[in-house]
Every structure is written in structure tokens, then in C-alpha cells.
Amino acid sequence: MSAPRQIRWGFIGASLWASRYLVPAVRAQPDAVGVGIFSSSRERGEEFAASNGLERSYASIDDLLDDDGIDAVYISTTNDLHAEQTIAAAAAGKHVLCEKPLALTVADALRMREACARAGVVFATDHHLRAAPTIAAMRELVAAGEIGDLVAGRVFHARGLGEEFKGWRLERPEAGGGVVLDVTVHDADVVRFLFDDEVAEVTAMGANQGLAGAGLEDSVMGVMRMRTGGQLVSFHDAFTVPHASTGVELFGTEGALSGRDVIDAEPVGQVFLRRGDEVREIEIAERNPIYVEAVRRFDAAVRGEGTPLAGGDDGIAALAVAIAAIESARTGRAVPVPTQI
Amino acid sequence: MSAPRQIRWGFIGASLWASRYLVPAVRAQPDAVGVGIFSSSRERGEEFAASNGLERSYASIDDLLDDDGIDAVYISTTNDLHAEQTIAAAAAGKHVLCEKPLALTVADALRMREACARAGVVFATDHHLRAAPTIAAMRELVAAGEIGDLVAGRVFHARGLGEEFKGWRLERPEAGGGVVLDVTVHDADVVRFLFDDEVAEVTAMGANQGLAGAGLEDSVMGVMRMRTGGQLVSFHDAFTVPHASTGVELFGTEGALSGRDVIDAEPVGQVFLRRGDEVREIEIAERNPIYVEAVRRFDAAVRGEGTPLAGGDDGIAALAVAIAAIESARTGRAVPVPTQI
Numbered sequence: 001m002s003a004p005r006q007i008r009w010g011f012i013g014a015s016l017w018a019s020r021y022l023v024p025a026v027r028a029q030p031d032a033v034g035v036g037i038f039s040s041s042r043e044r045g046e047e048f049a050a051s052n053g054l055e056r057s058y059a060s061i062d063d064l065l066d067d068d069g070i071d072a073v074y075i076s077t078t079n080d081l082h083a084e085q086t087i088a089a090a091a092a093g094k095h096v097l098c099e100k101p102l103a104l105t106v107a108d109a110l111r112m113r114e115a116c117a118r119a120g121v122v123f124a125t126d127h128h129l130r131a132a133p134t135i136a137a138m139r140e141l142v143a144a145g146e147i148g149d150l151v152a153g154r155v156f157h158a159r160g161l162g163e164e165f166k167g168w169r170l171e172r173p174e175a176g177g178g179v180v181l182d183v184t185v186h187d188a189d190v191v192r193f194l195f196d197d198e199v200a201e202v203t204a205m206g207a208n209q210g211l212a213g214a215g216l217e218d219s220v221m222g223v224m225r226m227r228t229g230g231q232l233v234s235f236h237d238a239f240t241v242p243h244a245s246t247g248v249e250l251f252g253t254e255g256a257l258s259g260r261d262v263i264d265a266e267p268v269g270q271v272f273l274r275r276g277d278e279v280r281e282i283e284i285a286e287r288n289p290i291y292v293e294a295v296r297r298f299d300a301a302v303r304g305e306g307t308p309l310a311g312g313d314d315g316i317a318a319l320a321v322a323i324a325a326i327e328s329a330r331t332g333r334a335v336p337v338p339t340q341i
Numbered sequence: 342m343s344a345p346r347q348i349r350w351g352f353i354g355a356s357l358w359a360s361r362y363l364v365p366a367v368r369a370q371p372d373a374v375g376v377g378i379f380s381s382s383r384e385r386g387e388e389f390a391a392s393n394g395l396e397r398s399y400a401s402i403d404d405l406l407d408d409d410g411i412d413a414v415y416i417s418t419t420n421d422l423h424a425e426q427t428i429a430a431a432a433a434g435k436h437v438l439c440e441k442p443l444a445l446t447v448a449d450a451l452r453m454r455e456a457c458a459r460a461g462v463v464f465a466t467d468h469h470l471r472a473a474p475t476i477a478a479m480r481e482l483v484a485a486g487e488i489g490d491l492v493a494g495r496v497f498h499a500r501g502l503g504e505e506f507k508g509w510r511l512e513r514p515e516a517g518g519g520v521v522l523d524v525t526v527h528d529a530d531v532v533r534f535l536f537d538d539e540v541a542e543v544t545a546m547g548a549n550q551g552l553a554g555a556g557l558e559d560s561v562m563g564v565m566r567m568r569t570g571g572q573l574v575s576f577h578d579a580f581t582v583p584h585a586s587t588g589v590e591l592f593g594t595e596g597a598l599s600g601r602d603v604i605d606a607e608p609v610g611q612v613f614l615r616r617g618d619e620v621r622e623i624e625i626a627e628r629n630p631i632y633v634e635a636v637r638r639f640d641a642a643v644r645g646e647g648t649p650l651a652g653g654d655d656g657i658a659a660l661a662v663a664i665a666a667i668e669s670a671r672t673g674r675a676v677p678v679p680t681q682i
Contacts, residue, residue, distance in 0.1 A: 151550060151581050152499065152560065158592070203544050205564040205675065207573050209492060219493065221564040221573045223546040232548050232562045234575055240492050243597040243615050251499070256584040274584050334546065334673035 007032040007299045010070040010094070012061060012085055013077035014039035014048035016164055017099065021128075021265055022074045023052045025291035032299050038064040040077075061085065065092035072122075072302060075099055078168050079176025083108035086123070090115040095122040095302050097295075101185045101322055102315040104176045106338065109316045116312060122301045124308035125315025127189040131293040133284045134262040134269040138250060139194050141257060141282070146273065148254030150195060153233035155187040155249075157263050158219070160242030161211065170239070171213045178216040180206070180326045183237040186263070188321035189314060191224060191233050194250060199321045199337050200227035206329035209240040222325055227339075257282075265290060348373040348640045351411040351435070353402060353426055354418035355380035355389035357505055358440065362469075362606055363415045364393045366632035373640050379405040381418075402426065406433035413463070413643060416440060419509050420517025424449035427464070431456040436463040436643050438636075442526045442663060443656040445517045447679065450657045457653060463642045465649035466656025468530040472634040474625045475603040475610040479591060480535050482598055482623070487614065489595030491536060494574035496528040496590075498604050499560070501583030502552065511580070512554040519557040521547070521667045524578040527604070529662035530655060532565060532574050535591060540662045540678050541568035547670035550581040563666055568680075598623075606631060 009026045011018045014037055026034045036056030039045035045057040058064040064073070065088055072095040075085050083103040086096050096116060102109040102125055116123035129135050142150065161169070168175045169182055188199060204222030212218035219238035226233065246263035250256060255275040262269035267287040272279050297309045317337075324335040350367045352359045355378055367375045377397030380386035386398040399405040405414070406429055413436040416426050424444040427437050437457060443450040443466055457464030470476050483491065502510070509516045510523055529540060545563030553559035560579035567574065587604035591597060596616040603610035608628040613620050635650050642649045658678075665676040 147584070152562075152577065152579060154497075154577065156495075158493065201546070203546050203563075203669075203673070203675075205542070205544050205566055205573055207566070207571055209571070219573060221493075221575045222544075223562040223564075225546055225548070230548055230550070232546055232560060232577075234562045234577055236493065236495065236573075236575055238493060241592045241597075242594065243488070243617060244592055245615075251582045251585055253583065256582075274586075276584060328544075332544070332675035334544075 005031070007302055008035045008069055008071045009033065010035055010064045010067065010073045011037045012064065012073050012075045014041070014044045015076040018074060018076050019048060019052050021291040022295070025289065025295040028289070028292045029295055029299060032295065035070055036064060036067065061088065065089055065094060070094060072097065072298070078172070079181055080104055080174060083112055086112040087115040090119040090121050093119055093121060097124045097126060097298050098315065099126045100315060101176060101181045101319045102312070103319065106316060106320050106323060109319050113312045113316060122298065122308060123312035124298050124301065125310045125312060125318070126294070127186065127310035127314060127318065128265060128290050128294045129186060129190050129263060130193050130309045131290045132262055132264065132269070133267050133287050134259050134271050135190060135194070135248065137271055137282060137284055138248065138257050138259055141273070142194060142250060146255060147250065147252030147257055150229060150231055150250060150252050152231050152251040153191060153195065153249060154247070155190060155233065155235045156244065156247040157183050157187055158236045158238035158241035158244050159246065161239035170211060170216065170218065173215050178212060179218055179237050179239055180220055180322050180329070184220060184235060184325050185318045185322040187235045187237060188318040189310060190248060192314065192317060194248070195226050195229060195231065197229050198227040198317060199224045201225040201334055201336050202321055202324040202328050203334040204325040204328040211240050217329060220325065220329055222328065224321065346372070348643055349410055349412045350375045351405045351408070351414045352378045353405065353414050353416045355382070355385045356417040359415060359417050360389060360393050362632040363636070366630065366636040369630070369633045370636055370640060373636065376411055377405060377408065402429065406430055406435060411435060413438065413639070419513070420522055421445055421515060424453055427453040428456040431460040431462050431464070434460055434462060438465045438467060438639050439656065440467045441656060442517065442522045442660045443653070444660065447657060447661050447664060450660050454653045454657060463639065463649060464653035465639050465642065466651045466653060467635070468527065468651035468655060468659065469606060469631050469635045470527060470531050470604060471534050471650045472631045473603055473605065473610070474608050474628050475600050475612050476531060476535070476589065478612055478623060478625055479589065479598050479600055482614070483535060483591060487596060488591060488593030488598055491570060491572055491591060491593050493572055493592040494532060494536065494590060495588070496531060496574065496576045497585065497588040498524050498528055499577045499579035499582035499585050500587065502580035511552060511557065511559065514556050519553060520559055520578050520580055521561055521663050521670070525561060525576060525666050526659045526663040528576045528578060529659040530651060531589060533655070533658060535589070536567050536570060536572065538570055539568040539658060540565045542566040542675055542677050543662055543665040543669050544675040545666040545669040552581050558670060561666065561670055563669065565662065
């Protein structure tokens with residue numbers, strides 16, 4: 001691929017996330033533009049194009065992918081559609097930013113990676129939290145040795161589910177619904193990012209507390225064991241906990257970091273550094289919009305300048321952890337995360 | 342047993358806990374007195390008696406149990422000795438307050454209960470946290486419906502282990518060392534107390550991070566599932582996390598309670614009530630010494646006035662959860678907690 005002067009974006013899936021975050025983030029770039037949308041509902045696509053200032057609404061995904069005026073696509077359809085749409089986009093020479101989870105199986109995610117590699121297109125996963133200024137600061141503090149060697153971690157991502165997100169997430173197992181594929185997959189990426197390590201093993205317990213439909217967890221708690229460091233990291237993910245803040249906690253031999261309200265698509269939240277009984281807030285120098293940074297990194301990667309925020313490999317690794325968590329919750333056994341990926 | 346005018350205490354085990362908490366708590370009662378000590382080290386027993394103002398140091402446990410001037414014993418030897426010492430004390434007609442964990446197996450704990458029932462003596466477990474003013478306040482707020490129906494909980498009991506507690510806890514599996522029997526057993530009682538429910542199932546992952554000896558966990562994380570309510574409750578217990586506060590969090594349909602620094606033998610810590618994004622601190626009206634209340638309740642039970650803070654049944658139930666956690670950590674399987682106890 002030659003690097004385009006301007007990155008021209010197509011959107012596959014007329015999702016809330018696309019309109020709320022991705023379209024504005026593309027618009028915020030000096031050298032990118034949102035061009036068109038494909039939605040399985042023609043009506044919804046037309047509305048999305050109109051309300052988001054896109055010039056085209058395609059009648060089919062093939063029409064979008066055949067458009068030489070599109071360089072990159074953001075895929076935010078239901079989870080079961082990501083794999084084939086990514087593979088088709090790659091075959092059409094489009095760079096792909098795919099929503100998490102990449103797919104419903106690791107095998108599908110590996111096919112996506114292979115298709116993108118063969119086509120020579122950028123393949124990235126929308127693990128946007130790496131660009132959260134709080135979480136990025138935590139990673140820098142850890143890398144700088146501020147809390148010594150990591151000994152444990154905790155991730156809290158239990159909230160109530162906003163009315164606007166109820167739907168297939170709660171009702172369609174075959175579409176990749178449930179809290180683990182929606183939320184735990186993010187935890188896995190955050191943990192990999194902060195520990196700079198892979199997850200070796202996961203144990204989890206799930207519950208259906210009456211919000212999700214039959215066969216889907218709306219609440220899960222579990223533990224990951226890190227591969228190199230051997231540390232334990234707990235996670236609590238739920239759609240059923242309306243009165244809670246999100247959080248990420250890292251404990252080290254010389255101190256601890258606590259991020260409060262840091263799991264968010266907006267650059268909000270606070271980070272505290274603890275040493276003994278002393279706790280002080282870490283000043284977050286810049287609170288740039290998370291998705292503007294995510295799209296900037298993606299566009300730069302398309303131009304051959306650096307890597308996306310989270311690559312396909314990151315998405316595959318996080319998916320593998322989430323799938324291990326689902327298997328653990330359903331079998332009652334700790335599940336190893338495959339290493340060959 | 343006729344109710345004695347004054348409860349006369351004997352101490353089995355010259356532990357730090359006995360000298361720091363139990364002896365002063367007995368002394369603080371208007372109608373109790375500390376009489377004597379048995380330690381397996383005669384020298385240590387003499388020193389303990391002298392420095393704690395006890396008139397007698399017994400040469401053998403039988404000498405203590407044969408003393409008609411002792412009504413009740415506090416047993417704080419290593420965990421492997423609790424069962425036989427409790428059974429011997431009961432046979433001698435002494436009321437028993439036993440340190441947690443009651444024993445190394447549920448079967449032993451059931452034998453202890455049977456021996457105490459047969460002898461007609463009070464059998465209590467030192468789960469002192471029920472008398473922590475913060476935790477008691479949380480229970481009252483839950484019972485009053487302040488946070489609606491409980492949907493989830495978290496317990497954090499990871500700290501560094503004080504130098505004074507290093508020893509058999511880290512080095513002797515056969516004495517009942519390791520973080521689960523020492524700490525998770527407390528979590529189990531706190532969770533049972535706050536949820537007013539039993540634990541049905543436990544999954545756990547353990548680690549040895551170089552502090553404990555071979556074959557012992559110095560760090561554990563896991564999840565309990567409550568029997569009646571089905572809620573998930575996470576726990577993180579460790580000797581290897583020096584920069585952390587303890588905590589207990591309860592999430593409900595109408596609010597949440599967060600107890601910070603509440604797992605302590607002193608009446609410290611704070612409780613916060615959250616509703617939506619609003620958080621306010623709950624005023625803790627009285628911060629009475631925890632062990633003074635624990636001994637008061639025990640002494641009252643001896644007089645036939647009410648029940649001890651945590652009975653033998655409570656200790657058995659908490660032990661069963663801890664043993665399930667150990668089994669889960671070692672087998673990688675979720676382990677049901679037996680119901681027949």
C-alpha cells in the first residue's frame with residue numbers, strides 16, 4: 001500500500017460507538033476524513049450518514065469495500081460479524097480498526113490477522129484504554145520503577161449497563177453477547193499493557209443476575225495469573241452493579257497505584273500513588289480525548305509511522321483471555337491461555 | 342454448668358495475640374479475670390505470666406485444665422493444635438474461645454463442636470471482626486435496606502506480614518500455615534456475617550511469591566458464590582502486598598458501601614455510602630475496643646445471656662470455605678462448600 005495523503009474512513013456498523021467516538025475522532029485529525037457508512041439497515045445507514053456528516057451510505061458492504069475512495073474501515077457490528085467483515089475488508093485492501101472482541105473464537109481472530117498480513121494492511125483492535133491518560137500514566141510510573149516490582153493487580157469494571165447499550169449484549173449469545181466478551185476482554189488488554197506481560201491462566205465464576213438472557217453471564221469475577229511474573233490479578237466485570245466506580249489497582253514492592261474511574265471512553269479519572277500509609281494524587285498533565293489519540297495512532301500506522309495503539313496481536317491475546325474466562329466460568333476449571341498466538 | 346460470678350480465664354498458647362488483645366480485653370471486663378497461662382515453652386509461659394500480670398504459669402496443659410480456678414480458655418496455639426486442645430478443654434468443663442481457623446479439617450472442627458456440646462460448654466471462634474464498629478455498621482446498613490438488595494461484594498485483605506508474625510505461618514504447612522487458613526478464613530466469616538448467607542462454592546488461585554516456604558501460598562485471590570442470593574464475592578488475601586489498605590465493599594441495587602482499613606484488630610477505618618456518583622462517609626458512633634466486646638459477648642454467653650460473637654458453627658462454616666479455597670487453588674477447580682455442617 002502506498003501511504004495516502006489523507007486517510008479516508010468508512011464505517012461498518014451504524015453503532016453508537018461509531019457516532020459518539022470514532023466519527024468525531026476522525027474529524028479531529030488534520031489529515032483524515034469520514035466518507036461513508038454501511039449498515040445492515042439501509043434506513044439506519046442513511047440516518048447515520050446524515051447526522052454524522054458522511055457523504056455516502058452504502059447499500060451493501062461490498063459497495064463500501066469496492067469504493068476506491070475508502071482507505072480504512074472501523075468495524076463495530078455485532079461481535080459475530082467482525083471476522084468475515086475484517087477478512088473481506090483486508091481482501092479489498094482496506095486497513096482495519098476492529099472493535100473488540102475481534103471475534104468469537106481465537107481461530108477466527110487468527111484468520112483475520114492472516115488476511116490482513118497477506119493484504120499488507122494495518123490490523124488494529126479498538127482497545128482504546130491504552131490511550132486513557134490515567135492508564136498511560138500508570139504504565140509509565142510502573143516502567144519508571146515508582147512502585148518497584150509488581151506483586152498483584154485488580155481491575156474493576158462493574159457498572160450498570162446504560163439503557164442505550166441493552167440489546168444484543170444481553171440477549172444474543174450467538175452474536176457474542178455477555179459481559180466477558182464485552183468487558184473482560186478490555187480488562188485483559190489493560191492488564192497486558194500495564195504488566196507488560198501475557199496472561200498464562202484464568203479462573204472465573206459467572207452469574208446471571210436476571211439482566212442478561214438465558215445462557216449469558218451479566219456478572220463475572222475471576223483471577224488471571226501472569227505468565228512471566230506469576231502475579232495474580234483479579235477482575236470484576238458486571239452489567240448489574242449500578243453504584244460503583246471503575247478502577248485499576250497495581251501493587252508493587254515499593255508502592256501502589258490506584259486508578260479510580262479510569263475505565264472510560266472519556267479522559268476522566270484519577271490516579272493515586274501510595275507508599276506505606278501515604279497517598280498522593282498523581283497529576284495527569286494532559287487529558288487529550290482518547291479516541292482522537294487512538295485514530296491518530298492508527299492513521300500514523302497506515303502511513304508507516306509507528307504502530308497502532310493496540311494491534312491485531314493485542315486483540316487476539318485479549319480475546320484468548322476472555323475465551324478462557326468464559327470456559328472457566330462454564331466448566332468450573334482454571335483454563336490456560338494458549339501461548340502459540 | 343452453673344454460671345460463675347466471675348469468669349476466670351486461662352490462656353493456652355503464649356501468643357502475641359493473647360498478650361496484645363485477649364489479656365487486656367479480659368482485664369477490661371468488670372467480672373472477668375485472667376488467671377494463668379500454658380505455653381509449650383515453660384520459659385515463655387513464665388515470662389508471659391509475669392509480663393501480663395497472670396498469677397500462674399502451668400507446666401502442662403493438663404495442669405491448666407485440672408485447675409478448678411479456670412472457667413474458660415482462649416486457645417491461640419498453632420492451628421494444628423486447636424482441635425485436641427479444645428476437646429481436652431471441653432472434657433475438663435472449660436468454656437472455649439478458640440482462635441481461627443478452628444482446625445485443619447472440617448471433620449476435626451465438627452469433633453470440637455461435638456465435644457463442647459456434650460460437655461455443655463460455650464464454644465466460640467475468634468472471628469473478632471464482627472465486633473469491628475465499621476463492619477457492624479455495614480451489616481446494620483444492609484439490614485436496614487440502605488443499599489437495596491446485595492448484588493456483589495469484595496474483600497481485600499492483602500498486606501505485608503509484620504516481622505512479628507513471620508514464623509510458622511510462612512514455614513509450616515503441617516501447623517496450618519499459609520495465607521488461606523490465616524486470612525481467607527476471616528474473609529469467609531465477614532462475608533457470611535454481612536450477606537447473612539452461606540458460601541456455596543469457591544474458586545481460587547494461589548501463588549507463592551517467595552515469602553512463604555515450599556508448598557504454602559503467601560498470596561491468593563478468588564471468588565465465593567453465595568448460597569441463597571447467588572451473588573459473587575471476590576477476595577484478595579496476601580502477605581506479600583506491603584502498600585495496601587484492607588477493605589470490604591458491598592454493592593446493592595440502591596447503593597454501595599465501602600469499608601476502608603476495616604479489617605483490623607483495632608476499631609479503626611472508615612465506611613462510605615455511595616449512591617450514583619454521590620459518596621458520603623458514614624459516621625461511626627462508637628469505636629469501642631473490638632476485643633473488649635468479643636470477650637464481653639463470650640462471658641455473657643457463659644452466663645447464659647446471649648450468644649458469643651461468633652459461635653463454633655460460624656468457625657466451622659468459615660473453615661469449610663477456607664478449605665474449599667485451598668482445594669480450589671491446588672486443583673484448579675471450583676469447589677463446593679459442604680452444606681451438612
